[in-house]
Amino acid sequence: TNYYSDSKFPNLQMCGKTGTAQVSGAEPHTLFVGYSQREDLPLAIVVVLEKSGGYGLTNCIPIANTIMQDALDRYTGNSD
8 A cells, every 4th residue: 555645646635546457468457446544535546557667656636636636626616
C-alpha cells in the first residue's frame, strides 16, 4: 500500500495499490485500487486496463487522478 499526495493526486490524499498481472501471450493487465483519506470525500476507485502493457503507476494513476479530481469538484461544488 502506498500513500499518494499532491505529486500524483493534487488536492487529495489517496491510499492505494498499483499492480500488474501477467497474461500468457499478451501484454499484462495494469491496475490501481485506492480511496481518499479525506473524511469529507468518502470515495474509492478501481482502474483496470486489460492488456495495456506497462505498469499500474504509469498507466492507471493518471486515469484515476482525472476521475478523482472530477469527483472532488462535484463534491465541493466546483463542477461546471
